Amino acid sequence: ATIHDQKLHRGAGGELHQFAEDGMPVLTTAQGGPVSDDQNTLRLGARGPALIDDFHFREKIFHFDHERIPERVVHARGYGAHGYFETYESLAAYTRADLFQRPGEKTPAFVRFSTVAGSKGSSDLARDVRGFAVKLYTQQGNWDLVGNNIPVFFIQDAIKFPDVIHSVKPEPDKEFPQAQSAHDNFWDFITLTPESMHMIMWVMSDRAIPRSFRFMEGFGVHTFRFVNAADESTFVKFHWKPKLGLQSVAWNEAVKINGADPDFHRRDLWQSIQSGAFPEWELCVQLFDQDFADTFDFDILDPTKLIPEEILPVKPIGRLVLDRMPENFFAETEQVAFMTQNVPPGIDFSNDPLLQGRNFSYLDTQLKRLGGPNFTHLPINAPKCPFHNFQQDGHMAMRNPVGRVNYQPNSWNQGPRESPVQGYRHFPAEEQGPKVRLRPESFADHYSQARQFYISQTSPEQRHIAAALIFELSKVETPVIRERMVSHLLNIDETLASKVGHALGFKSMPKPADAAMPTRQDLEPSPALSIIER
Numbered sequence: 001a002t003i004h005d006q007k008l009h010r011g012a013g014g015e016l017h018q019f020a021e022d023g024m025p026v027l028t029t030a031q032g033g034p035v036s037d038d039q040n041t042l043r044l045g046a047r048g049p050a051l052i053d054d055f056h057f058r059e060k061i062f063h064f065d066h067e068r069i070p071e072r073v074v075h076a077r078g079y080g081a082h083g084y085f086e087t088y089e090s091l092a093a094y095t096r097a098d099l100f101q102r103p104g105e106k107t108p109a110f111v112r113f114s115t116v117a118g119s120k121g122s123s124d125l126a127r128d129v130r131g132f133a134v135k136l137y138t139q140q141g142n143w144d145l146v147g148n149n150i151p152v153f154f155i156q157d158a159i160k161f162p163d164v165i166h167s168v169k170p171e172p173d174k175e176f177p178q179a180q181s182a183h184d185n186f187w188d189f190i191t192l193t194p195e196s197m198h199m200i201m202w203v204m205s206d207r208a209i210p211r212s213f214r215f216m217e218g219f220g221v222h223t224f225r226f227v228n229a230a231d232e233s234t235f236v237k238f239h240w241k242p243k244l245g246l247q248s249v250a251w252n253e254a255v256k257i258n259g260a261d262p263d264f265h266r267r268d269l270w271q272s273i274q275s276g277a278f279p280e281w282e283l284c285v286q287l288f289d290q291d292f293a294d295t296f297d298f299d300i301l302d303p304t305k306l307i308p309e310e311i312l313p314v315k316p317i318g319r320l321v322l323d324r325m326p327e328n329f330f331a332e333t334e335q336v337a338f339m340t341q342n343v344p345p346g347i348d349f350s351n352d353p354l355l356q357g358r359n360f361s362y363l364d365t366q367l368k369r370l371g372g373p374n375f376t377h378l379p380i381n382a383p384k385c386p387f388h389n390f391q392q393d394g395h396m397a398m399r400n401p402v403g404r405v406n407y408q409p410n411s412w413n414q415g416p417r418e419s420p421v422q423g424y425r426h427f428p429a430e431e432q433g434p435k436v437r438l439r440p441e442s443f444a445d446h447y448s449q450a451r452q453f454y455i456s457q458t459s460p461e462q463r464h465i466a467a468a469l470i471f472e473l474s475k476v477e478t479p480v481i482r483e484r485m486v487s488h489l490l491n492i493d494e495t496l497a498s499k500v501g502h503a504l505g506f507k508s509m510p511k512p513a514d515a516a517m518p519t520r521q522d523l524e525p526s527p528a529l530s531i532i533e534r
């Protein structure tokens with residue numbers, strides 16, 4: 001046998017394994033063709049022009065040129081891990097969701113933590129909301145609980161989402177500042193949007209600079225429904241409670257960490273899981289009915305409000321353990337597609353107008369981000385239960401209906417069938433009313449819970465909130481925007497407002513904001529406000 005022959009080996013199935021001279025597998029093109037030289041392009045003479053026959057070079061560069069996909073329009077920077085969810089007890093009285101029927105049942109999970117505003121390459125310790133997106137691969141299909149580490153949100157209606165996000169991202173002409181919140185556009189939008197006041201207090205607090213993902217809470221934010229086998233509905237709010245407790249860093253620490261190690265949070269998750277210190281959260285619920293909901297001044301459909309845990313304690317219903325890092329960041333963490341619309345039978349939506357808009361948005365954005373309608377064929381997005389349907393073709397289709405039948409009803413008695421018993425039944429909520437664009441009166445109080453949050457903080461935490469507001473607003477160059485924010489703060493806490501106003505150089509305080517009135521949009525500070533000393 002020649003040397004050449006010794007480097008070939010046929011496998012049991014007749015496949016040809018080719019080895020390079022040092023015994024490593026031979027490099028091939030994507031078409032499987034063996035490559036002889038990966039160091040030099042094909043040229044006419046050693047110093048001559050490149051030749052178009054060089055299919056290996058062309059394929060290699062072509063593929064490289066297409067490596068990037070669009071980053072997520074929000075939550076671009078994230079880090080994920082695999083794990084499982086373990087059910088504590090049967091919740092059959094409340095929900096027919098299969099994953100909540102049997103104590104001890106384990107459901108595979110994938111979780112992605114993220115920052116909202118920064119780009120994919122931004123730093124981990126930014127002052128920002130953190131995404132806490134959980135995909136549970138249940139036996140009745142995937143359930144995505146796409147939450148944040150803050151229990152409320154900036155806006156009450158999804159139609160404002162592009163505005164809040166545009167305002168927080170870098171300004172379109174200059175493409176800076178990168179620092180998410182520290183600029184005029186963001187504070188302009190916030191101060192013209194009083195419904196954001198509760199959320200903004202959380203964002204100015206230590207919650208927005210977590211020590212690591214392992215020390216964060218997570219929240220489903222919206223009111224959802226549990227629906228049991230008898231089609232009875234219970235409202236539910238979801239909370240993730242970290243076993244390690246809640247910890248944040250101080251702002252000066254965050255700034256230093258960002259400079260020294262912008263990957264601090266992902267490194268922490270990687271190292272803890274690789275070393276066997278598996279982070280864990282309890283899934284807790286607040287369960288309530290319409291009568292209970294009616295006892296509040298605020299509306300349980302309003303995503304800028306929470307139900308205080310002192311009034312309705314959370315009930316632990318299971319635990320989430322993250323015990324395995326992805327083998328490939330791009331294939332798993334980057335290509336995972338979370339969607340609020342992914343719910344199994346027994347979990348349903350409320351009329352929260354933010355949730356309703358989200359249910360539309362995620363599928364839409366992923367069609368673009370993941371390049372077509374077949375992103376559920378990617379292993380990270382595919383269900384882990386048996387599934388059957390007649391969807392076919394499209395870009396990158398990896399599976400198609402097999403055999404003659406790709407429709408139903410059909411006379412060949414083939415293929416899957418719908419099932420009114422096993423299938424997803426939407427809760428038959430009775431709805432009626434005129435078709436209007438109208439914010440309900442029950443969504444009108446923007447300050448009470450902002451105040452409650454502020455006064456619930458310890459004094460060092462309150463000092464941090466004041467310092468954050470002073471730092472952020474000192475970066476705002478337009479005086480009237482600073483004035484507007486202080487006028488909102490007057491409705492939240494007067495001491496806080498005057499502390500911030502004083503630090504910003506106000507000689508007198510503005511009038512408290514009137515949330516019911518259209519906020520002033522002109523750029524002149526009020527005459528009562530002396531020119532700010534900068």
Ligand code: HEM
Binds near residue numbers: 354362
């Ligand atoms: C992405 C949470 C509101 C549109 C995300 C992600 C999270 C999240 C955690 C990252 C998912 C991942 O890791 O892949 C939330 C929460 C919201 C909220 C908790 C409010 C309570 C909205 C609204 C819209 C929206 C109102 C639009 C109407 C999007 C889009 C993405 C996204 C387009 C990018 C998805 C992707 O490309 O994979 N959101 N979001 N979100 N969210 Fe939201």
